[in-house]
Amino acid sequence: MRVDIISIFPEYFAPLGVSLIGKARDRGILDIRLHQLRDWTHDVHRTVDDTPYGGGPGMVMKPEPWAEAIDAVVASGAAEPGGEAARPRLIVPTPSGRRFTQQVALEYAGEPWLLFAPARYEGIDARVIAEYGESLRADEVSIGDYVLAGGEAAVLVIVEAVARLLPGVLGNAASVTDDSFAPGAMESLLEGPVYTKPPVWRGHEVPPILLSGHHAAIARWRRDQALRRTVRNRPDLAAGLDPGELGEHDREVLDEAWRAVRSEESVESAG
Ligand code: JQB
Numbered sequence: 084m085r086v087d088i089i090s091i092f093p094e095y096f097a098p099l100g101v102s103l104i105g106k107a108r109d110r111g112i113l114d115i116r117l118h119q120l121r122d123w124t125h126d127v128h129r130t131v132d133d134t135p136y137g138g139g140p141g142m143v144m145k146p147e148p149w150a151e152a153i154d155a156v157v158a159s160g161a162a163e164p165g166g167e168a169a170r171p172r173l174i175v176p177t178p179s180g181r182r183f184t185q186q187v188a189l190e191y192a193g194e195p196w197l198l199f200a201p202a203r204y205e206g207i208d209a210r211v212i213a214e215y216g217e218s219l220r221a222d223e224v225s226i227g228d229y230v231l232a233g234g235e236a237a238v239l240v241i242v243e244a245v246a247r248l249l250p251g252v253l254g255n256a257a258s259v260t261d262d263s264f265a266p267g268a269m270e271s272l273l274e275g276p277v278y279t280k281p282p283v284w285r286g287h288e289v290p291p292i293l294l295s296g297h298h299a300a301i302a303r304w305r306r307d308q309a310l311r312r313t314v315r316n317r318p319d320l321a322a323g324l325d326p327g328e329l330g331e332h333d334r335e336v337l338d339e340a341w342r343a344v345r346s347e348e349s350v351e352s353a354g
Contacts, residue, residue, distance in 0.1 A: 090119070
């Protein structure tokens, strides 16, 4: 997969040389190319921002440098072997975008070429999305309900989530399909706790069932933990579980977990 990133802070993406993604690049699975947006300005100050029409706080990124940069990156694709008609998928992080989920990560992982346009200030002049929306299947995405100072951190998140889905990036394919949020994985339960050696650490024991060698009992215990953790940490997910996909034991564990949550809530409200 080819990934281009246009930014006023290309240094921000140094972590993409490390660990999983660094190795994927070394192996030729990922081809990441960074571009300085200011290289497509023409004034001495290399200006990329201006005041917002209609007034209001902050500054807005000018459309012209973005369009020149995007056009140059798209044109560079024609020089690649077999890339005459290739066009990247354009991804623009913004707090007002559609939510980036595991489903969207899988969708992006199926694309041969992604182009990221992380902004700063109050975002990019909306006409840039209007210009490329159709031709580059532009996507405005948000990584979550909090406000960042710019789109760079969102790009790091998205690239990591997508890269680990590419064939050959993770050592074993099971770690991808077993993910909590992999579509169809355990009906979207959170993962339970994990343990490794030593068996007792600072007085904390590894749950003995995990040392028992009783595989069916271990699987059952893990599922119980996953159900309890989902109710506690993600009641929204737990409430959406399909009862038809749950066994009788599952339903008992869930009921018990909900009772525990409700009794804690009543203690909290009583002070
Ligand atoms: C500028 C960004 C995010 C990109 C994602 C997420 O755009 C803004 N609007 C209001 C206040 C602050 C900004 C700052 N800003 C470009 C930009 C924020 C992405 C962003 C994001 N993806 N939160 N914030 N989940």
